[in-house]
Amino acid sequence: MKKLLNFKMTKKQILISSSILVTASFVLNKLIGYHYVTIALMLLTALIAGLPILKRAIVSARYLVVGIDALVSIAVIGAIIIQEYWEAAAVTFLFMLGDYLESRTIEKTRSSIRSLLDLSPDTARIKRGDEEVIVSPDEVVMHDLVVIRPGEKIPVDGKVIEGSAYINQSAITGESMPIFKELNDSVFSGTIIESGYLIVEAEKVGEDTTFARILHMVEDAADKKAKTQKFLERFSKYYTPAIILMSIIFYFITKDIRLALTLLVISCPGALVISAPVSIVAGIGNGAKKGVLVKGGDIMEKLGTVKVIAFDKTGTLTTGQPRVTRVKSFQLSEEKVLEIAAAGEAYSEHPLAKAIINRAKEGNEGNSNTINRAEESTIITGQGISFTYEDKDYLIGNRKLLNEKGINYQDLEQYIQDEESKGQTLVILADKSEVIGIISIADAVRQESLSLVSDLKKKGIKKTVMLTGDNGLAAKEIARQTGMDDYYFELLPEDKVNALNELSTKYGRTAMVGDGVNDAPALASADLGIAIGHLGADVAMETADVVLMSENIDSLSYAIGLSRATVFNMKQNIYFALAVSAFLLAGVLFKKVNLSLGMLIHELSVFLVVVNAVRLLGYKERRKKV
Amino acid sequence: MAKRTYQLETLACPSCSAKIGALLKKTKGVNEAEVLYNTSRVKLDFDEEVVTSDELKAKIATLGYQVLSER
Numbered sequence: 032m033k034k035l036l037n038f039k040m041t042k043k044q045i046l047i048s049s050s051i052l053v054t055a056s057f058v059l060n061k062l063i064g065y066h067y068v069t070i071a072l073m074l075l076t077a078l079i080a081g082l083p084i085l086k087r088a089i090v091s092a093r094y095l096v097v098g099i100d101a102l103v104s105i106a107v108i109g110a111i112i113i114q115e116y117w118e119a120a121a122v123t124f125l126f127m128l129g130d131y132l133e134s135r136t137i138e139k140t141r142s143s144i145r146s147l148l149d150l151s152p153d154t155a156r157i158k159r160g161d162e163e164v165i166v167s168p169d170e171v172v173m174h175d176l177v178v179i180r181p182g183e184k185i186p187v188d189g190k191v192i193e194g195s196a197y198i199n200q201s202a203i204t205g206e207s208m209p210i211f212k213e214l215n216d217s218v219f220s221g222t223i224i225e226s227g228y229l230i231v232e233a234e235k236v237g238e239d240t241t242f243a244r245i246l247h248m249v250e251d252a253a254d255k256k257a258k259t260q261k262f263l264e265r266f267s268k269y270y271t272p273a274i275i276l277m278s279i280i281f282y283f284i285t286k287d288i289r290l291a292l293t294l295l296v297i298s299c300p301g302a303l304v305i306s307a308p309v310s311i312v313a314g315i316g317n318g319a320k321k322g323v324l325v326k327g328g329d330i331m332e333k334l335g336t337v338k339v340i341a342f343d344k345t346g347t348l349t350t351g352q353p354r355v356t357r358v359k360s361f362q363l364s365e366e367k368v369l370e371i372a373a374a375g376e377a378y379s380e381h382p383l384a385k386a387i388i389n390r391a392k393e394g395n396e397g398n399s400n401t402i403n404r405a406e407e408s409t410i411i412t413g414q415g416i417s418f419t420y421e422d423k424d425y426l427i428g429n430r431k432l433l434n435e436k437g438i439n440y441q442d443l444e445q446y447i448q449d450e451e452s453k454g455q456t457l458v459i460l461a462d463k464s465e466v467i468g469i470i471s472i473a474d475a476v477r478q479e480s481l482s483l484v485s486d487l488k489k490k491g492i493k494k495t496v497m498l499t500g501d502n503g504l505a506a507k508e509i510a511r512q513t514g515m516d517d518y519y520f521e522l523l524p525e526d527k528v529n530a531l532n533e534l535s536t537k538y539g540r541t542a543m544v545g546d547g548v549n550d551a552p553a554l555a556s557a558d559l560g561i562a563i564g565h566l567g568a569d570v571a572m573e574t575a576d577v578v579l580m581s582e583n584i585d586s587l588s589y590a591i592g593l594s595r596a597t598v599f600n601m602k603q604n605i606y607f608a609l610a611v612s613a614f615l616l617a618g619v620l621f622k623k624v625n626l627s628l629g630m631l632i633h634e635l636s637v638f639l640v641v642v643n644a645v646r647l648l649g650y651k652e653r654r655k656k657v
Numbered sequence: 658m659a660k661r662t663y664q665l666e667t668l669a670c671p672s673c674s675a676k677i678g679a680l681l682k683k684t685k686g687v688n689e690a691e692v693l694y695n696t697s698r699v700k701l702d703f704d705e706e707v708v709t710s711d712e713l714k715a716k717i718a719t720l721g722y723q724v725l726s727e728r
Contacts, residue, residue, distance in 0.1 A: 087721050094679040098672040134669035141667075141695065254693035264671070304671045312695040 121627035129634025143316025196227025205322025255327025274298030306604035314597030368468035454508025547571020
């Protein structure tokens with residue numbers, strides 16, 4: 032007996048042998064009836080398919096867990112005792128077959144997440160002295176020089192110190208457009224070089240890389256339960272013992288052992304318990320592949336029911352990098368104005384100065400200009416700079432500077448006001464006596480932000496607002512361009528939190544979308560915090576409930592659609608499972624469903640629920656027709 | 658004190674994860690055990706002087722689940 036118990040077969044072997052046996056006994060039963068050969072075959076099926084079930088039941092009984100294994104075991108043993116050999120064989124076979132099919136299909140629902148894990152780099156080629164050695168990515172240490180060739184994965188986060196390359200970052204951002212990287216650019220682990228060649232100095236390695244952290248977040252997200260799921264688990268905790276009790280009571284009242292055993296088999300609402308988690312994991316997997324990380328089932332449920340979405344301005348709706356939008360020149364050419372202005376600003380770290388220098392560098396027709404520096408320059412705090420360039424004196428700065436230095440700009444007043452009302456910040460360049468140029472600078476709206484509001488409105492979002500720390504004029508212009516319903520300006524971080532609370536009580540569930548630069552408190556306190564990805568912005572990534580990995584804010588409407596599809600799929604599963612449970616219970620009580628049929632329906636319903644969830648992996652945004 | 662995460666073969670039914678959780682929580686030396694159904698993982702916090710990682714893996718195997726990898 033002991034030897035028999037230790038006799039091991041693989042799951043596949045069990046599946047194949049019991050399939051043959053169960054078919055043989057079925058055919059024999061039709062041909063020669065309940066002959067002892069038939070009975071022997073049936074018992075053998077029950078033994079081969081049932082032994083692993085019984086073993087698991089015994090082990091779990093030791094830990095006081097009554098699972099479906101125990102119930103099926105009791106039912107099968109009962110069936111053998113009352114000489115229902117065919118039922119015993121059929122039930123064990125179906126249970127095992129169902130188990131096998133379910134684990135295969137469940138594997139499928141998790142495949143998106145699994146495939147993400149497979150993207151982890153396996154090897155790293157590092158420079159030690161003059162030699163290149165291949166090591167495991169875990170062995171790379173900070174400041175190692177890593178060499179990456181076309182087709183290879185970057186194994187660390189770091190900075191390019193030599194070479195240039197086109198990099199596919201889709202593993203992280205979900206965007207397949209390759210991005211050009213050169214000297215001093217940051218590159219990330221898990222991304223792939225499509226063409227080119229890089230030497231990268233490692234800054235973050237192993238578990239600290241952005242990619243590793245994203246993987247951990249996705250894994251943890253997959254197991255954060257949805258509210259519905261918790262409810263279902265509570266429900267089945269009572270459902271199973273209740274049916275078992277019912278089965279015992281029925282047995283004592285009716286003495287109908289068949290009925291009692293059948294009740295045991297259907298008492299585990301397998302499809303119901305599994306209905307929510309399979310949908311959630313498939314939904315999260317789908318998102319993760321497209322660069323939308325939803326951190327758990329509960330978030331998935333919330334995201335689809337958001338009423339108001341609040342946006343941070345700088346870096347979220349806009350690119351976050353001020354650019355020169357217009358150069359107005361008097362006397363000199365635009366080129367010359369920019370050249371002088373850049374020379375004056377050459378020593379400044381101010382974002383406006385950077386915008387001017389960048390524009391001056393761009394030059395005309397793609398030639399990049401070199402920047403000359405002022406021979407002498409003095410910073411006038413809060414106003415600008417006075418400097419000498421090519422032996423002439425200049426002033427560059429704001430209106431206060433002109434007033435201070437007594438330079439007349441009366442006739443330009445109208446132009447200045449017009450530009451400012453369009454949200455432009457102006458930098459004025461003057462020589463000793465008069466204004467020679469006015470440079471308009473603004474933080475440009477992202478292309479995708481323009482269609483954002485109409486997309487969200489189509490998804491049924493009631494209200495979109497913008498929260499910004501910037502001044503009213505700049506805020507108004509961006510709000511106008513993007514079509515926001517409302518905008519709040521000159522907000523301090525705590526004002527953003529208050530504004531969110533207000534919106535939430537007034538209109539319902541409110542989400543905050545930000546890049547985390549100065550809106551971390553808002554992201555944390557909103558009903559739902561959505562961080563828009565700047566790779567490496569770790570704090571925002573960790574506090575937010577949803578992370579959009581790519582900078583493309585389009586993925587917000589995808590995330591909302593996905594969340595709704597996931598919740599819808601979950602509900603389909605739940606209602607279906609409930610209906611099956613009710614149907615089975617009624618069927619058994621009215622004696623229309625026997626042991627093997629009960630098992631068949633049970634297993635089939637679990638299978639269908641999983642297959643339904645697998646459909647979610649193929650969820651795509653219906654793109655608007657252009 | 659040691660922290661480990663085991664990757665198990667696919668957990669097909671939620672009741673299997675309940676079983677593994679119950680087993681581990683009753684094991685001496687285990688302070689915390691969390692079974693993650695969707696990713697088929699077990700997160701453990703245990704006292705290495707009382708119980709070793711190999712012993713824990715063997716225990717899980719008695720329930721019919723192989724530990725594929727650990728970290």
